Amino acid sequence: MRRYRRTLVATALMATLVSGTAGWAAGSGQRAVDGPPPGTAAWRDDASFGRALPDPASATPAQVAAFFGTLSATKRRELTERHPSVVGNLDGAPVQLRYRANELAIAKDPRYSRLAEPGRQILAFDPRGRGTVAEVYGDLLTSRHVAVVVPGSDIDAGTYDRSKDPYGTPAGMATSLRAATDGRTAVVAWAGYTTPVGVGMDAATGGLAEVGARRLARFTEGLTAAGARTPALFCHSYGSVVCGLAASEVAASDIVAVGSPGMRADSADALRTDARVWAAKDPSDWISKVPNVEFLGLGHGPDPAAKSFGARRVPARTAHGHTGYFAPGTDSLRAFASIATGGDVR
Known part of the structure; x- marks a missing residue:
């Protein structure tokens, strides 16, 4: 009973955080783009x-x-x-x-x-809804290493490469990661699913992530079918929910949860993947204020960066905020570059 009450309190706290930040209505009701293309x-x-x-x-x-x-x-x-x-x-x-x-x-x-x-090398483009897009940086077929950046909320075909807050966009994360590997990695900025808008019910539930997971699994399968190397996935914020749900089906060498609210799994083992599972969270990231619970479909479960989850830890002491993990010069970006090129992190 005590644990049940704690869960209810955490769920109520999540509702308070979300509604106080953006309002339920402001961040709700996105219709996921799915199915065959136009x-x-x-x-x-x-x-x-x-x-x-x-x-x-x-x-x-x-x-x-x-x-x-x-x-x-x-x-x-x-x-x-x-x-x-x-x-x-x-x-x-x-x-x-x-x-x-x-x-x-x-x-x-x-x-x-x-x-x-x-x-520009646009690997996918669908104008339906807010628009989805995937762009490749580097040579996808000749590079010895491939990475895919999976973004979180507020990303679509119109914003995925915006100049404001660039390291919070898949394009900015992708170009920074490629530069950090000295061009040895082809990186895909994959804004290939309908993301939540704002911080609301869509962000607190898994509906959009479930559709995104199916699309991500097929996308990575398509990369390998076309002759590219098996990619490492860098999954930011709500994108880590997508990667968690896709983990058992996706073609990936590594899955990196960055600033994650949870992966809809109780542990790294529960993801049922042969990929190496990593997690990064810096001390100043506001995502730490989001309760790590999943109750009646609300919330995304345990913190992947917690020791008990069992993921490999990525240092993020010099990253700043929720969108600073890919900023040049950070310990997190250096670690990401090592992971993307098949190395380890010490």
């Missing part, structure tokens, strides 16, 4: 190849990769130009084709014209 109906109806094209809703990334392996360069180009929205989001499709397809798709949407600037 243009799928036309793709399914395309009979010009004399056979059915792989269904974006059911074909595995390995099946997609095998299909493209049967096509000539000319046929690949024709398919890309005819169905850019599908090819650009089709996990397992050749990386260079996806870059070209998304360039074509973005050109049709002036809201995101900056994403079509020369030199």
Whole structure:
């Protein structure tokens, strides 16, 4: 009974924190973008190849990769130009084709014209809802190491590379991590799921993370099917909830929880993954004020940075605040670079 009362008190405290910070309504009610990409109906109806094209809703990334392996360069180009929205989001499709397809798709949407600037490598782009996007920094196919940054709340196609508070964005985290590895790691800024807005019910529950986890697992499977190395995942804030739910299915060498409210698991072992599991939390991070409980769907469970959770600890003494972990010169970033290149942290 005493433990039950403590849980109720912690849950009430979480509600107070959330409502006092942003209000339940302000951070609630996001509809997760899911399912096959725009243009799928036309793709399914395309009979010009004399056979059915792989269904974006059911074909595995390995099946997609095998299909493209049967096509000539000319046929690949024709398919890309005819169905850019599908090819650009089709996990397992050749990386260079996806870059070209998304360039074509973005050109049709002036809201995101900056994403079509020369030199950008957009691996996924979906304008539905607030928009999802993934961008690659470095050469995904020749790099010996690959990392994927999974962000938390308030990130979408319009904000994932904003200049304000850059190390709180997946683009800023990705570029900083790549620089810290001296360019030895290709890093993907993956804003590939619908994130919570503000700090409210969406952030305190796991609905958006469940959809994000499915999308992340498929995305990483698509990387390996296309010929990239198995990635290390760097999961910030609510993104660590996504990674926790995806852990048993995702293709990853390492899973790093950064400033995490919990991973919806009682321990590192409960994640049921062969990946190395890490956790970082700096003393000034406000996320420490969020109770580490999960009760009736509210909250995300134990703190991954707690010794009892069983994750490997990442030093974060010189990081500052909730978005300072990837700032140049921090002990956390140095540790992240070692993890991303297959090393250890001492």
